[in-house]
Amino acid sequence: MENLLRILPSSPPSTLMRYGLTTVIVLVFFLIRLGLPLGGGYPFLIFFPAVFLSSILFDRGSGFLATFLTTVLAVYFFIEPRYTLVPPVEQVPPLVLYVLISCGIAVLSEALRRALERAQRAEREKDLLFQELAHRTKNNLQIIASVLALQARSVEDPEVKRIFDAAVTRVRVIANAHSQLQPSGDRSMVDMRSYLGDLCRDLGDSLRDVRPVAVRVEADPIELSTETAVPIGLIVNELVTNAFKYAFPDSQDGVVIVTFRRSEPGTIMLVVEDNGVGCPLEVKEGLGSRLVRLLVQQVGGTIAREAGNPGCRVVASISV
DSSP states (O other): OHHHHHHSOSSOOOHHHHHHHHHHHHHHHHHHHHHSOOOSSOGGGGGHHHHHHHHHHTOHHHHHHHHHHHHHHIIIIISSSOSOSSOOGGGHHHHHHHHHHHHHHHHHHHHHHHHHHHHHHHHHHHHHHHHHHHHHHHHHHHHHHHHHHHHHHTOOOHHHHHHHHHHHHHHHHHHHHHHTEEEETTEEEEEHHHHHHHHHHHHHHHHOTTSOEEEEEEEOOOEEEHHHHHHHHHHHHHHHHHHHHHTSOTTOOEEEEEEEEEEETTEEEEEEEEOSSOOOSSOOOOHHHHHHHHHHHHTTOEEEEEEOSSSEEEEEEEEO
């Protein structure tokens, strides 16, 4: 639809230009007809495209003009006896039928163009409304995160403060997903490369303090729906946070690498690995670990932890 409207005039030309271009279109098809070795008693059939083009490019008046011109040319040049404007009696019914069909094409073609233009305007309005909704949702989530952060400052208990900080981070992960939303057909899609890049950059800035720990993202250009993108963002948030908390003690330097690639049709591999002290032999499942496990199940995936060389490596296989 958009490709068709792109080649159509954005504003209606003058009457003289419309009718002049219509005449040119008719002459082009007339020359094509002259060069075709077509026999039979219906030489005007090839003129239907001229009527259609004139109508959809301009208006029904241009289509009616094309109908008139093609009828005259067909009668004068292609119907026996030639070079007369009075067709034989046996040619009158098909000629009348041609005129009626051409007039119908002119009316329907103009209606089709107007319908396409209305549909395109509606699509633009829908996209604007969608972007406004995503923007407002992001702002509301940011307000919630700010309120939680403000509340955390008034708490003296370090454990409660840590819980508040984790909640703030999770809310911001969801807010960042809404900032990446793009309409695609009937679904809201998130550019995962941009989303994970922004997410990990913010996590690195907030978690590293003065430690020389870098976060690197290697992601394919994949778009996912919000139903899948938000859980993945929360999974990355928990895994990267855990890497900062446990992989680099005593201000040790290092790097955390987040890899997000399509391994095969319908499957995406998410890998979060570090070059820190390595995976502990026994891992006590806390709130973050339970959240990761539930989120992986939500997106229909599996997760495994394995020792790196050096460091720790967490691999999640996600079905999309």
